[in-house]
Amino acid sequence: MxxxxxxxxxxxxxxxxxxxFSWAQEDQRIDFSGYNIVFVxxxxxxxAHTHCLGYSKETTPQIDAFASKGFLFTxxxxxxxxxxxxxxSWFTSMYPSEHRVVNKYSQYDGEKKVFSNLTELxxxxxxxxxxxxxxxxxxxxxxxxxxxxxxFGFGKGFDVYVDDKKFAGLDHSVPPAIEWLRANKDRKFMVxxxxxxxxxxxxxxxxYTLRFLGAPYKGxxxxxxxxxxxxxxxxxxxxxxxxxxxxxxxxxxxxxEKIYDANQRFKAFVDELNxxxxxxxxxxxxxxxxxxxxxxxxxxxxxxxLYDELIHVPLVIYLPGVKAGKTITDQVRGIDxxxxxxxxxxxxxxxxxxAQMRGRSLVPLLKGAHVQLDxxxxxDYRLYTHKRALRTSDGxxxxxxxxxxxxxxxxxxxxxxxxxxxxxxxxxxxxxxEQQLFxxxxxxxxxxxxxxxxxxxxxx
Amino acid sequence: xxxxxVIFQMMRFLVGVLLCAVSATGVCAADGPAASSAKxxxxxxxxxxxxxxxxxxxxxxxxxxxxxxNIDALGKEGAIFKDAFTPFPLTLPGVVSMFTSLYPQSHQxxxxxxxxxxxxxxxxAQIVRIYGYSTAWFGATSxxxxxxxxxxxxxxxxxxxxxxxxxxxxxxxxxKQHDQKPFFVTVHSYQTHEVIFPxxxxxNQFSLQAPSLFRDEIGRIDETGWRIMQENLKSHPGxxxxxxxxxxxxxxxxxxxxxxxKKAVRDLYRVAGDNKRWNSIFAMLEGDPGxxxxxxxxxxxxxxxxxLLDASIWEVDRDLIGRLVATLKERGVYDKTIIIITxxxxxxxxxxxxxxxxxxxxDESLRVPLIVRVPxxxxxxxxxxxxxxxxxxxxxxDILGMPVPYQAQGISWRRDLEGSPAQAAHSFVISESIGTxxxxxxxxxxxxxxxxxxxxxxxxxxxxxxxxELNNVIADRFEMSKELQDEYILKVKELPLYxxxxxxxxxxxxxxxxxxxxxxxxW
Numbered sequence: 002m003x004x005x006x007x008x009x010x011x012x013x014x015x016x017x018x019x020x021x022f023s024w025a026q027e028d029q030r031i032d033f034s035g036y037n038i039v040f041v042x043x044x045x046x047x048x049a050h051t052h053c054l055g056y057s058k059e060t061t062p063q064i065d066a067f068a069s070k071g072f073l074f075t076x077x078x079x080x081x082x083x084x085x086x087x088x089x090s091w092f093t094s095m096y097p098s099e100h101r102v103v104n105k106y107s108q109y110d111g112e113k114k115v116f117s118n119l120t121e122l123x124x125x126x127x128x129x130x131x132x133x134x135x136x137x138x139x140x141x142x143x144x145x146x147x148x149x150x151x152x153f154g155f156g157k158g159f160d161v162y163v164d165d166k167k168f169a170g171l172d173h174s175v176p177p178a179i180e181w182l183r184a185n186k187d188r189k190f191m192v193x194x195x196x197x198x199x200x201x202x203x204x205x206x207x208x209y210t211l212r213f214l215g216a217p218y219k220g221x222x223x224x225x226x227x228x229x230x231x232x233x234x235x236x237x238x239x240x241x242x243x244x245x246x247x248x249x250x251x252x253x254x255x256x257x258e259k260i261y262d263a264n265q266r267f268k269a270f271v272d273e274l275n276x277x278x279x280x281x282x283x284x285x286x287x288x289x290x291x292x293x294x295x296x297x298x299x300x301x302x303x304x305x306x307l308y309d310e311l312i313h314v315p316l317v318i319y320l321p322g323v324k325a326g327k328t329i330t331d332q333v334r335g336i337d338x339x340x341x342x343x344x345x346x347x348x349x350x351x352x353x354x355x356a357q358m359r360g361r362s363l364v365p366l367l368k369g370a371h372v373q374l375d376x377x378x379x380x381d382y383r384l385y386t387h388k389r390a391l392r393t394s395d396g397x398x399x400x401x402x403x404x405x406x407x408x409x410x411x412x413x414x415x416x417x418x419x420x421x422x423x424x425x426x427x428x429x430x431x432x433x434x435e436q437q438l439f440x441x442x443x444x445x446x447x448x449x450x451x452x453x454x455x456x457x458x459x460x461x
Numbered sequence: 462x463x464x465x466x467v468i469f470q471m472m473r474f475l476v477g478v479l480l481c482a483v484s485a486t487g488v489c490a491a492d493g494p495a496a497s498s499a500k501x502x503x504x505x506x507x508x509x510x511x512x513x514x515x516x517x518x519x520x521x522x523x524x525x526x527x528x529x530x531n532i533d534a535l536g537k538e539g540a541i542f543k544d545a546f547t548p549f550p551l552t553l554p555g556v557v558s559m560f561t562s563l564y565p566q567s568h569q570x571x572x573x574x575x576x577x578x579x580x581x582x583x584x585x586a587q588i589v590r591i592y593g594y595s596t597a598w599f600g601a602t603s604x605x606x607x608x609x610x611x612x613x614x615x616x617x618x619x620x621x622x623x624x625x626x627x628x629x630x631x632x633x634x635x636x637k638q639h640d641q642k643p644f645f646v647t648v649h650s651y652q653t654h655e656v657i658f659p660x661x662x663x664x665n666q667f668s669l670q671a672p673s674l675f676r677d678e679i680g681r682i683d684e685t686g687w688r689i690m691q692e693n694l695k696s697h698p699g700x701x702x703x704x705x706x707x708x709x710x711x712x713x714x715x716x717x718x719x720x721x722x723k724k725a726v727r728d729l730y731r732v733a734g735d736n737k738r739w740n741s742i743f744a745m746l747e748g749d750p751g752x753x754x755x756x757x758x759x760x761x762x763x764x765x766x767x768x769l770l771d772a773s774i775w776e777v778d779r780d781l782i783g784r785l786v787a788t789l790k791e792r793g794v795y796d797k798t799i800i801i802i803t804x805x806x807x808x809x810x811x812x813x814x815x816x817x818x819x820x821x822x823x824d825e826s827l828r829v830p831l832i833v834r835v836p837x838x839x840x841x842x843x844x845x846x847x848x849x850x851x852x853x854x855x856x857x858x859d860i861l862g863m864p865v866p867y868q869a870q871g872i873s874w875r876r877d878l879e880g881s882p883a884q885a886a887h888s889f890v891i892s893e894s895i896g897t898x899x900x901x902x903x904x905x906x907x908x909x910x911x912x913x914x915x916x917x918x919x920x921x922x923x924x925x926x927x928x929x930e931l932n933n934v935i936a937d938r939f940e941m942s943k944e945l946q947d948e949y950i951l952k953v954k955e956l957p958l959y960x961x962x963x964x965x966x967x968x969x970x971x972x973x974x975x976x977x978x979x980x981x982x983x984w
Contacts, residue, residue, distance in 0.1 A: 406581050428591045432583075432864070439867035 031364055033320065034347035035189055037283040038133070039274070040091075040338075042195040043263055043315075044084060044145065045303060047292035048077070050253075050260055051315040058213055060257045063264040063271060064287050067319045069326050071285070072367055076332040077316035078376035078392055079291045083304035084148025086379065087290040087335060088155065088195075089119065092128045094339040094358035096377060098445045100126060102153055103381040119154025127354055129339045130158025130191060136348050139188045143178035145169035145197035148290075159193070168203045168226075171196030171266035179273045186277045194270060198263035201229035201293065201302050205262055213257035220247045224255045229301065236300035237385055249296045256295070284345055285319040286338060297418065304382040307390040307400050308419050312378050318367070320345070329366050332394050334376045336360030377441055391438045399434035408435065502862040504836065505798040506589070506645045507785065508853075510559070510600075511777060512552060513818060514653040515807040516545075516830035518767070518774055528667065528774040531783040532802055532832060539800075539834030540842035540878050546890045546903070547806045547850050550818040550826035551982040552606040554893075555805035555850060556649070557613060560584045562854035562869035565893050566900075567956040572978050573605035575966045578612030579959045583866045585854045586616030586645060592863055595639045599623040599632050600649030607649050617647070625652040629781045633788045640794045652777040653770065655808050655817060656755055668772035671765035679769070682754050756816050763811045770810075796836045799860065801853065804829040812929065819982045822894050822901040822910050823930045835860060835878055844877045846886040847905060870956065889948050896980035902949040909945035916950070918942040 043064075048054050052061045053068040054075060080090035085105060086097035097103045101122035108115040119126060130140045139160055142149075146164035149155045156162035163177050174196050182192070197203040204226050211218075222228060236242045274280045293303045297310045304311075316333065318341070337360035343350060344362035366372060373394035381387045387403040396413040410431045411419040424431045516522040519529045521536035522543075547555045549565045557563065557570045561582050570576040578584075586596045597619035602608035614620055621631055632648055668676070758766060782802070789795040808818045812825045819826075831848065833856075851871030858865045859873035872887060892901045898913045908930065910920040921935040921942045935942055966975055977983065 432588065432591045432866075436864045436867050443867055 031320075031345065031367060032347055033284050033345045036321065036346060037190045037192070037279060038138075038286070038342055038346060039192045039194060039283055040129075040286045040342070041267065041288070042088065042091075042149070042193070043199060043260070043267075043287070043289045044148075044195060044197045045200040045291060045293045046260060046263075046289035046315060047310055048075075048289075048313040048315050049292070049310065050256060053317075054315055058257055060213070060260040061264050061315075062261075063267050064315060064317055067285060067287055068317045070324060071317055071319035071327075072325050073328045074316035074318070074333055075328060075330050077288065077314050078332060078334050078378060079289070079312045079314050080335045080376075080378050082291045082307055082311035082378070082380045083382065084290050085117070085153055086381070088149050089153065090335050091290075091338050092130065092155070093119070093123075093126050094129075094336045094360040095123075095126065096336065096359060096445060097379045097381070098442065099123070099359070103379070104383065109384070116152050118152065119157060126357060128154075128158045129342065130193070132158070132343065132348060132350070132354055133191045133346075134158050134160070137189060138191050139185050140191045140193075141178065141181045141185070142193040142195075143174040143181070144193065144195040145171075145174060145200075145203070147197065147202075149195055168197045168200060170198035170203055170205070171263055171270075172198075172206070175266055175270045178270055182273055182277060182279070186279060194267075196263055196266065198266065199256060199259045199293075201233065202226045203259065205259065209255055209258060211254060211258070213261070214251065214254040218247060218251040218254075220245060220251060222248050222251055224251065233300075233302035236302070237305060237383075241299035242296070242301060244296050252295055252301075256293070281321045283321060284342070285317075286342065287315065287317040287319075288335070288338070289314040290335075304380060305386055307378050307380060307388050307398075309392075309398070309413070309417070312376075312390075312392070318363075320367070325367075327367075329363075331366060331372050332374055332376055332392070333363055333366070333372075334360055334374060337363050337374075375437075377438070389438055389442055391434055391441070393434070397430060397434060399431065399438060401435065401438060410434065501835075501860055503643050503797065504861060505640070505643055505794060506594075506857060506861075507789075507798055507800050508645075508647045509782065509785075509800070509802045510556065510647065510649040511774075511802065511804050511830075512649065512651045512654040513806060513808040514774070514804040514830060515825060516804075516828055518770060519830055521832065522830060526667070526771060528771045529778040529782075531778045531786060532830075535782070535786070535800055535802065535834045536832045538840050539832065539838060540844055542831035542833070542844045542846075542848050542874070542877075544845060544905070545803070545829050545831035545848045545850075546827045546892065547804075547829050548890070548892045549895075550806040550822065550892070551895050552805045553610055553613075553982070554895075556607060557610075559803075559805065559850040559853050560586070560613065562851045562866070562871045563959065564851060564870055564891065564953070564956055566891070566953045567870060567959055569958060569960050569962055570610075571895060571982070572966075573610070573982070574970050574978065575964055575975075576960065576962065577964050578610070578615070580612070582612075582868060582959055584613070584616045585857060586614070586647070588616070588854075588858065588863060588866065589643075589645045589861070590616045590618070592861075593643065595619075595642060595644040596646075597621070597632075597635050597639070597644070598647045598649070599635075600647075601651060623648065623650070625650060625654075626776070629784050632781075633784060636788060636794075637792060640792050648781065649805075650777055650781060652773050652781075653804075655766075655770075655810075665772050665775055667768050667775055670768040670771075675762065675765045758811075758816060760811050763816065766816070767810055798836065799857070800832075800834045801857075802830060802832040803850075803853070805850075819895040820897040820899075822892050822899055822908075824903075824908070824924075824928075827892050827901075827903075833874075833878065838878045839880055842878060842880050844874065846874065846877055846882055847888070847890050847903075848872075848874055848877075849887065849890045852887075889945075889952065891949060891952055895982040900949065902945050902952070904945070907941060907945060909942050909949070911946060911949070916946060918946060921945075 050056050050060055051064060052059050053065040053073055079087045081087040081097050086103050089100050089102040090097060093100045100119060102117045102119050104117060106114045107117040107122055130142070134140050140158055142156060142159040142162040144164050146167045146169060150164045151162050161181060163174060166173050174194060178192060178194055209224060232242055274283060291303050292311045292313060294300050294306065294308070294310050298306060298308055300306070340358050340360050340362040341364060344364045361374065375394055376392040378390045378392065379388065388400055389403065390398060390400040392398050398411040398413055398419065400409040408424045408431065409422045410424040410427055411421070412423060413419070518524050519532055520527050521529065521533040521541055548558050549555050553573055554565045554571050557568050557578060558565060561568060561584055563582065565571065568578070568582070570578055586598070590596050596617045598614050598617040599621050600607050600623055602620055602622045607613065608620060619635065623631060632646065636644065636646060755766065786795070789798050806818050807826050807828045809815050809821060809823065809825045813821060813823050815821060849871060852874055853871070855865045855869045855871050855873040856875055859875040865873070888904060890903050893913065899910055900913045901908060901910045906923065906925050908922045908924055909918055911918045918935055920933045921938055922930040922932065923934055
């Protein structure tokens with residue numbers, strides 16, 4: 002009896018030992034100090050249309066390829082449902098209410114229009130690029146302008162920032178990025194690469210091929226950015242639009258095509274990284290700033306709502322030399338990307354920089370740990386709406402519209418399409434999430450310190 | 462053989478001892494202080510609001526006369542808050558603050574028949590109801606200060622008329638029907654309100670202290686009041702028909718011709734109590750002769766008035782509080798029930814030349830009793846921290862383990878019940894008046910009264926040296942008044958506004974009455 006026990010013990014040690022040893026080695030591998038960082042934003046790409054996240058069509062070969070080599074996050078949530086606030090949340094690790102770049106204009110009364118600018122609205126806030134530059138990195142931003150225009154402060158901390166063509170795709174931003182790579186291949190660099198390819202206001206220069214359509218379209222819509230703009234405005238002004246299933250299928254096919262094109266254009270950048278021998282020295286983050294609505298809630302486009310089709314985005318983190326191919330299902334947020342990157346690159350932060358970040362490093366998740374993070378998300382879309390939402394780590398979504406005091410509650414595990422508002426049915430959950438949401442909201446100062454709808458609208 | 466038998470016996474003995482020890486500890490645990498089998502999150506809550514009751518007439522607050530033995534007993538079992546205040550010396554805004562944990566500067570509900578509680582605001586009753594509690598409110602259902610105030614009673618499933626001096630039976634029978642599951646009951650009694658209590662006509666060791674001539678005078682006010690009320694009803698027969706319908710008017714025809722029946726008028730109140738249109742009729746019953754006479758009394762008659770107050774306290778203490786406690790015990794739910802006794806505001810009895818409450822911000826108008834008895838808590842606690850009506854909601858949520866709403870502007874005093882000071886106690890309490898545009902800020906030692914609009918300081922009192930607020934030291938203590946002014950601004954500037962005061966008076970409220978409401982808070 003005793004002999005058997007001892008034998009088992011020895012065996013256990015023999016097995017566990019090397020595992021522990023390799024885990025310790027694994028531990029050491031999460032240190033990428035001096036490595037490059039490439040942060041890619043595929044503007045308006047829904048998680049639901051990403052192939053490696055379960056979409057049936059192969060729209061995202063590049064993202065899929067990196068996912069198979071790296072870490073694929075299935076529940077990444079953006080901090081807003083449109084470009085300006087969501088992207089600024091990445092680069093500051095702050096919520097829109099805090100970094101205050103919540104709308105195109107910080108002042109708008111018909112006559113006077115003042116662009117929102119990070120430095121003016123939140124002096125003292127540092128961006129990811131600024132911190133990296135302080136730490137010896139060269140930094141380049143290559144974008145499609147519009148929502149990530151330097152006007153808003155996105156250029157802060159970048160040595161080079163390309164934003165000369167509005168709603169430009171990766172076909173426009175990749176070439177200068179490649180040129181810059183060649184010039185800086187011997188330095189440690191940060192690249193922010195962005196394209197509006199899959200966005201409703203971007204049409205491919207060569208026109209649509211409809212190759213993802215399948216059966217021919219039997220409706221009357223034409224596709225294209227003018228029509229998309231019209232549908233968006235009609236939805237905003239009338240509350241909803243009327244589309245058939247065929248119309249939606251048609252539009253999604255156009256979307257798929259643009260997504261695929263974006264991936265192909267990105268491939269050119271990936272190829273260059275390989276050619277320059279930089280792939281083994283570069284951490285890569287692939288994500289999207291928000292999704293887009295294709296009539297899931299009777300509207301088009303993005304920014305107005307906070308449903309999952311708008312805030313559930315793809316996220317892949319590729320670590321050079323680490324063959325992971327792992328899927329992480331815990332909910333994570335856009336604000337977590339900056340702390341994660343700084344942690345991976347082993348950047349020492351000042352107290353002020355560390356205190357600014359509201360997100361958390363996801364490195365423990367890369368090592369197999371689990372976390373329960375709630376995601377707060379907000380939108381202040383033009384003059385139409387001011388919504389705040391809480392998406393809990395266990396699958397509840399609570400949305401509050403400040404201008405109308407309307408509340409919505411969805412059980413995402415049972416109703417992932419957010420069709421059944423349970424706010425009057427699950428009263429306890431609704432009450433608790435409302436209190437949690439407003440407690441969080443109250444913890445961030447707004448200019449007037451007042452959340453009445455009048456004070457909100459005066460801001461813009 | 463003999464040895465093993467002895468060992469066996471010893472073992473049996475030891476086992477026996479062990480078993481006894483185990484069961485003894487079991488018994489001890491059951492009798493220990495934190496031994497209530499109910500968990501705090503399932504405790505019932507009974508909130509008693511005794512309108513206008515100043516604490517200095519309660520035994521447990523040091524009153525020389527034994528007016529409140531039942532309340533005192535609860536105080537001995539639980540905690541007595543020595544420095545509890547209302548932020549507004551008037552019923553409607555005071556109760557709103559209590560139910561919502563919002564300061565009047567924030568909720569802006571001051572005028573009866575006009576201001577409405579925003580739908581966005583959670584009331585305490587709403588919250589506990591969400592957590593499965595049965596909820597009931599007993600009070601004056603047609604009173605625009607309470608029962609008929611729009612939105613105030615949100616969350617109470619049951620609202621039932623309970624007039625002063627009426628038997629507490631409706632409250633007790635509701636409790637008996639609902640005590641199998643957690644319940645929240647609020648009783649708002651006007652029995653201790655100035656003017657009301659003489660109508661009781663009861664005789665006890667306190668009322669009999671007033672001379673009979675005085676009691677006769679009070680009796681005559683009573684009669685005059687009834688007559689005016691009847692005359693008003695007679696002069697507006699159309700409204701009566703509108704409100705109650707022909708059938709009821711037929712039934713109460715006796716009201717329209719003398720000699721009238723007091724019982725009939727009381728019945729009319731009971732029937733009409735739930736009728737929303739009664740509000741506008743009630744607004745027309747202007748001119749309360751009792752109120753006018755009271756306010757004209759000098760200090761000598763005030764003394765007699767106070768004996769009637771004592772008489773009234775005695776009666777409500779026995780008939781409401783005493784019977785409540787007895788019923789809870791009889792039903793076996795006493796050990797699962799939190800009892801809170803408080804008032805919406807105090808009352809001035811010539812302390813500064815007036816009788817009544819609303820326009821002045823001296824302590825006699827603002828100080829309220831607060832006695833809290835939580836099962837299993839440390840007995841006999843005296844809490845010195847400054848507390849306000851806005852603290853009740855967060856405290857109850859805290860004790861019951863429910864999330865405190867983000868709107869709450871008060872602080873939980875749960876820890877104070879353990880005898881340790883709360884971590885974030887108020888350094889200052891603030892208040893606002895009706896009709897005189899005054900605001901006040903008070904620390905433990907200082908009270909500053911200022912003009913609301915300009916912030917101009919008017920009166921400053923050193924409460925340590927001058928607890929009765931008779932010696933205004935504003936001229937000599939400029940620094941102190943500036944400091945308090947700044948603290949007031951700091952406290953109110955971040956408060957969100959829940960309504961902007963733009964609501965209209967309901968139909969039927971004359972211009973004269975509107976002015977009166979804005980000036981005094983009353984009709």
